Amino acid sequence: MKLDRLLTMTMILINRKKVRAQELADLFDVSVRTIYRDVETLSFAGVPVVSQQGVNGGISLIDGYRMDKQILTKEELTSLSIALKSALTSYEDTHAKAVLEKLTGIADDKVKKSMDHVFIDLSPWGQNVILKEQITLLKKAIEDEQCVSFLYSTAHGTMTKRLIEPHTLVQKGKVWYIYGYCTLRNSFRLFKISRMKDIKEAFVCFERKAVHLAELPWDKAWQQPHNLVAITLSFDESIRTLVEETFGAEHIDNEKSIVQVSLPEDEWLYGFLLSFGNRIKLIDPPYLVDIVHKRAQEIVALYQETKGEK
Structure with missing residues (x-):
């Protein structure tokens, strides 16, 4: 654990000009005294780290100090940083933050710019x-x-x-x-x-x-043949792009504007089909048409009741 902390601290100091001891103590969940002992350890190991007291003080490295950057290629550094940044949009992970700090510390200016070429935000709209x-x-x-x-x-x-x-x-x-x-x-x-x-x-x-x-075990039960139903849908040409994105172009009969696909049948399927409103119409199988039709009628009845209460 101490070795990992020392390596991470070194990377942070390479990436930043100066860091306060208290900030490092909070990051690693240790005391300030432990941080100063780590500084001594780094110095004994040949890392040119210095500590300055006072209001503008902090811990830093001697200007010009660099570590070997051949551990990863530039492309690997970029890919890893993009993946870590994406993961951190969904949950807090101090380890991932520490690794990202290390990667940034050994990256040159060109790689740092490429790290911002792609950003995958996995968090929902509105920051849940x-x-x-x-x-x-x-x-x-x-x-x-x-x-x-x-x-x-x-x-x-x-x-x-x-x-x-x-x-x-x-x-x-x-x-x-x-x-x-x-x-x-x-x-x-x-x-x-x-x-x-x-x-x-x-x-x-x-x-x-x-x-x-790798076998996606959570998909197995959902995709069992006895859970799947073959459906046929007709769609409005105004949403062709949406239909292709949702169902895949290979399932579309372009001449007839029809989709033929197999999907697991449960409550999700009924709500999914209704979510397209009047832009998609279920054609087959008949029993499923009856279910969706009944759900649509129940929705209409609900709003009629609400309107009547006013």
Whole structure:
């Protein structure tokens, strides 16, 4: 841990002209005295670090000091920094911040400019602070191998209390999930974080199970043949671009403006189809047309009731 702290401190000092001891102490969650002992250690190791007292004082390196920058290529430095910046838009991670500081410290001016050529903001519009806090809490629980408890709401509004062994945070599309072993169902489950309420660390330790993330295990149950339904949709040409982005151009009959695709059938599918309003019409299968038609009528009836109450 001390060696990692010393390396990170060196990178910070390379990247910044001067840093106050208290700032470093807060970053590493140690005392100011420990920071000054680290400064002595760096000096003994040949790193030209100096400390100045007073209002404008701080810890710095002698001008011109550089470290070997051949650890990573310029392209690798750029790719790593972009990935870390993107991750930090969704949750707090002091380790990721420290690594980013290291990368910036060994980058030359050209690489630093290229680091800003791409920025992937994974946070939702409006900066959902609660979601960011939840993701940070869950990430810590995964790292500490601590169970978490929460109330979980299904799409129908049914609430159940869950205790899970959190294994992996998953962002699929624009939605965040936690993939973990549910003690209530005795199997792995994928939980949508927006449906989780009162998330708490349960302070119950668990031993991480073997999971093969490259196989996307959370997709397997959803994409089983018995869960899929083949649907046919007609669409308005004014939203062709949106349709191609959503369903893929390979599923579109351009001459007839028709989409033919297989999707998992559940409450999500009904809401998904209705979200297009009158710009998409479900043609097949008939039983699904009846379900969507009924849902649309219920929506109309709801607003008619509201209008009648005024």
